[in-house]
Amino acid sequence: MAAKPVLYYFNGRGKMESIRWLLAAAGVEFEEVFLETREQYEKLLKSGVLMFQQVPMVEIDGMKMVQTRAILNYIAAKYNLYGKDLKERALIDMYVGGTEDLMGFLLIYPFLSAEDQVKQRAFVVQKATSRYFPVYEKVLKDHGQDFLVGNCLSWADIHLLEAILMVEEKKSDALSGFPLLQVTYINNIF
Numbered sequence: 001m002a003a004k005p006v007l008y009y010f011n012g013r014g015k016m017e018s019i020r021w022l023l024a025a026a027g028v029e030f031e032e033v034f035l036e037t038r039e040q041y042e043k044l045l046k047s048g049v050l051m052f053q054q055v056p057m058v059e060i061d062g063m064k065m066v067q068t069r070a071i072l073n074y075i076a077a078k079y080n081l082y083g084k085d086l087k088e089r090a091l092i093d094m095y096v097g098g099t100e101d102l103m104g105f106l107l108i109y110p111f112l113s114a115e116d117q118v119k120q121r122a123f124v125v126q127k128a129t130s131r132y133f134p135v136y137e138k139v140l141k142d143h144g145q146d147f148l149v150g151n152c153l154s155w156a157d158i159h160l161l162e163a164i165l166m167v168e169e170k171k172s173d174a175l176s177g178f179p180l181l182q183v184t185y186i187n188n189i190f
């Protein structure tokens, strides 16, 4: 049996969280090494395995992969979550690009002051409900299928579900104007 992937990151969501989600959705067990002290991080740096001196780093299939997008692309392709042809893959990339931008507004959230967190929360909910969620709602409405691309579960659905839950943490009824997203991602998907 192949070794489990090993994830190296801080003990927080950050850039590793989508990798955890994608592996979990693919049914892949993984291990985690949390970098909890400066010494641990320095040790990893000195060992030379961090190509750009950054994490996330994932040991998988004999590789030490860095760059979040590259890691996600690899996992999505390996576990058939990346479309059946180039056009489906292009759509998945576009949808994931959108959810990535939306999640990007939340990555900085823990580092803001309490006052700025209130502003950022309102900003994120406004962007989610006026720019991003309407796109995915329309896709589902237009093709009438249960998933965003190719009528089967893909990375685009997994990433969108993660983004929806992140936004709902900030405003629990954020999906209230999006009936198809509610049915697909809250009632049906898993």
Ligand SMILES: N[C@@H](CCC(=O)N[C@@H](CS)C(=O)NCC(=O)O)C(=O)O
Binding pocket: 014, 015, 053, 054, 055, 056, 066, 067, 068, 069
């Ligand atoms: N483009 C990289 C950026 C990775 C990145 O910014 N990692 C941060 C932690 S979230 C880091 O290692 N920062 C330390 C540094 O840049 O020196 C990716 O997406 O993986």
